[in-house]
Amino acid sequence: MSDTDDDAFDGSAENSDEPTPVGVKLGSTRTVIQLLRDGELDTIRTLTCLATYDDPITGTERVLYGEQAAQEYPDTVxxxxxxxxxxxDARAELAAKFFTELIRAQNIPEDSAVVYAIPTIDNEAGLENLTEVIEGSPIGQAAIRSFPESLCGSIPAMGDGLEAIDEVFVSINMGSTNLEACAYRHGEQLAPFSTGAVTGSEVDRRIANAVEEETQGRVNIDLTTAREYKEEHASFVDFEPFTDVIQQPGGGSHEFTVNRGLMDPVDEYVDEAVDEIANNFLSELANTHMKPYQLALGKPIALTGGMACIPGIAEEFEVRLSAELSRDVTVVTADRPDLAAAEGAHRIAERIAETL
Ligand SMILES: Nc1ncnc2c1ncn2[C@@H]1O[C@H](COP(=O)(O)OP(=O)(O)OP(=O)(O)O)[C@@H](O)[C@H]1O
Ligand SMILES: [Mg+2]
Structure with a gap:
């Protein structure tokens, strides 16, 4: 995108020599990028997946990513x-291909200051692979930094600026392949915790099984369908049973209703998440950092990540965690917990760009 000559006469036009601040969250299910374009916040949200095919005319490899790849190549995506x-290494190469294609297709400027929201996980090889992908990418020529995903995701939950960076508080990130929690003390991580046992993907598996049971084995849905049911219908506020239709192999169709098959697994998820947070993460935090623990529990706990989008889940989590701890805690979320990590990363990137 090039500036027109008119910009020279517009006092409000941004200096095009300055690098563009960009926030990026690469997630197992979704990747989110946020940046300003022509003064407007642009948020790119896509499935983190890739499919390749050979161009029928030239024979060269073509790369598809995101929803298009998932729809057109469901078997090989x-x-x-x-x-x-x-x-x-193989997955690192795929991740690099995916990210390069995404950046190219979305026209993310190379002259940029990029902040990556990255998981807090004890996996050195994995983190090294991610670093390679990040540093090998064409963007971030002015600066590349990374911050914990649960810290970035808390930023829009805690205020309009970077308040979260100056606080002592607890953050919980509800992702598709892990549940992360951490206390932050002015950005420093205390007692970082993560588990792969309580996840959005596990909820999808349980929904698929429960739907099969609810229909006496007549309906088998795949995990993508289960995820879509969850994202469209799950709610602690106003859940309504809904119907769907499958085509029968021999022709004809079968209509079925999903009722408890959806919310039972979601309800279990909240119970299991509360249990992990109270009995594993918070007990460890209390043991290792008694004072910050007390301080942090007196403040709102930030809930982030895609699973925090389920209507009413924050209130439900608050009630159940308070009961488990026998003390009142409060829970806050951003307007869009699934976008929050990229939004927070973008705010940090803006601050970093000012210092360049
Ligand atoms: N509106 C929604 N309602 C319910 N669930 C949602 C919604 N949006 C996303 N999710 C779920 O949230 C999970 C993805 O969350 P998020 O994008 O934070 O994870 P990720 O960063 O891609 O994964 P991970 O952190 O495990 O690498 C998925 O299970 C997804 O189905
Ligand atoms: Mg995540």
């Missing part, structure tokens, strides 16, 4: 990240 990390 690859989601290459686990807990937000490429676990081996």
């Amino acid at each position: 690859e989601f290459m990240l686990r807990s937000g990390l490429p676990e081996d």
Whole structure:
């Protein structure tokens, strides 16, 4: 995108020599990028997946990513990240291909200051692979920094600026392949915790099983369908049973209703998340950092990540965690918890760009 000559006469036009601040969250299910374009906040949200095919005319490899790849190549599409990390060299290569294609297609400026929201996970090889992808990418020529995903995701939950960076508080990130929690003390991580046992993807598996049970084995839905049911219908506020139709193999169709098959797994998810947070993460934090623990529990706990989008989940989590701890805690979320990490990363990138 090039500036027109008119910009020279517009006092409000941004100096085009300055690098563009960009926030990026690479997640196992979704990647989110945020940046300003022509003064407007642009948010790019896409599935973190890739499919390739050979061009029928030239024979060269073509790369598709995101929703298009998932729709057109459902059998071969690859989601290459686990807990937000490429676990081996082959997946690192796929992640690099995916990210390069995304940047190219979305026209993200190379002259940029980029902040990456990255998982807090004890996986050195995976983190190294991610670093390679980040540093090998064409963007971030002015600066590249990374911050914990749960810290970035808390930023828009805690205020309009960077308030979260100056606080002592607890953040919980509800992702597709892990549940992360951490206390932050002016940006420093205390007792970082993560588990792959309580996840959005596990909820999808349970929904698929529960729907099969609810329909006496007549309906088998795949995990993508289960995820879509969850994202469209799950709610602690106003859940309504809904119907869907499958085509029968021999022709004809079968209509079925999903009722408890959706909300039972979501309800279990909240119970299991509360249990992990109270009995593993918070007990460890209390043991290792008694004072910050007390301080942090007196303040709102930030809930981020895609699973925090389920209407009413923050209130539900607050009630159940308060009961488990036998003390009142409060929970806050951003307007869009699924976009929050990229939004927070973008705010940090703006601050960094000012210092360049
Ligand atoms: N509106 C929504 N309602 C319910 N669930 C949602 C919604 N949006 C996203 N999710 C779920 O949130 C999870 C993805 O969350 P998020 O984008 O934070 O994870 P990720 O960063 O891609 O994964 P990970 O952190 O495991 O690497 C998925 O299970 C997804 O189905
Ligand atoms: Mg994540």
